[in-house]
Amino acid sequence: MKPSVLPSDVDLTAMTPPSSWQLFLSTFCRNKGAVLGFIVLALMVLIAILAPAIAPHDPYELFTGQEQLPPAFLDGGNTMFWLGTDDAGRDTLSRVMYGARYSLFIGLSATTLAMLVGVSLGLSAAFWPKVWGKAVMLVNDILMSYPSLLLAIIIAAILGPSMTNTIITIALVCTPPFIRLTRATAMVELQREYFVASQVMGAGVLRLLFVTILPNCMAPLIVQATMIFSSAILEAGAIGFLGFGVQPPDAEWGAMLGTARQYIQSNVWLAIWPGVAIFLAALSINLTGDGLRDALDPKLKQVT
Template structure:
């Protein structure tokens, strides 16, 4: 006679994996989901701008200068968002501007992350000499307002997209250095680090393979915030004339060009400014969702 073994529901259910918990926590934040969707749309626009733009962003339409949007009296259907002071299609330039602004923000954030993490780890591992020097320079950089520091560096390097990326990367360094150092100093006191030292793990491997992965959660959140700040900084530098130069279709440069026509044709400034605002807001919302999903203290106990 055989006995049938029945499994209770508690035995059949398996706990969700870590990535499943992350996705569930992120999806609960409706604002973060909306921000991610908008960010994906902007990335899609940046990649497919040549096919989405109705006109060449550099094409000059004679006699069509400073047309208002087509939905406003005086506009033309061929130019949905109107034209700029040189007769170029505003919609096409805003679409192409996503390429410049997102590329500058992404490159500056990546460069700042790589340098900041390396310096932060060095400051945590050698706190007596190297750490003091790094944190002293870091405190000096943080004592300046970020926009003022960006303007000074951009004025020294000169106006170009490459120099804009370098400028923003330098301005965004301090938060990465401080956060990496603080997180790494906590991790260096853990037992697994002591065990790694006992078995003879090298310094570089210990910092970048053993310690760094355990510091990535707050760094990912910080990177999203810096990405948003980088887009705003690029727009501000371009507006002041120290960034990407006209006729390149960058949102900040478009705002700088529209500055002198703000009273006669406010539409020239509204659309690139709105693009900067929406993209920065979407990235911030996504970063908030990542913070809530990655921080165990903020997760709901089920």
């Protein structure tokens, strides 16, 4: 009997099942909103990194006699200042660009810190559920019973206004969701056969927690991190607006909104541009998070 031979026109690569990365990428790219959000977010990160090179002016430079100019496309505007100037005569476009550095850095730092603390506490609460786990979840439930923004304002007022204190404040507020999600996911993984096998083989506690269990909990945690990142930027803006965050003359979006508050009737543009920046950052992160959720959830993946 002759061995079967595939026709020469058959593409062997088409018969190969897609890799996990290809499946993730194809699922993510099918979500047009997620792709758009990722592009906007990438542009904002690029602007933040390249701000010293692409900003038209120094964000702290005062242009005497050019205070509160409207945008260049309106009557009374100056082409030197595309988005106008603030109450001290500083270029608004340059300050919005530099503000991306502060706001995105605060959001990313707070989210990273909250994730590190929350994941560690959540894993330990799942591994030792009787005393330590109950104590952790009791404190966690108490913190989650407060509105997050109100709690952030209280903590920021106690710690005092600075960028470091803002990061610590937002990280404390954003930690409870990570604890709850990590604990819930880890408790499911603790019942799996691979975990029992690792215990039988004599794996240590740290290896069981961070090498055996944690990688299998990462998909929902990554999605949660994107949502927390968005919330962190909004909360940083709110804290800065109330005067408890980054202090003027530093160009942070929330602080810019707080300064513009007293000029809202005479020059609304002072508040519009940082407000639009915060809105676009939060929206793009949320859209990207939706795409990550679809791509990382096995139930939502579709093989094309």
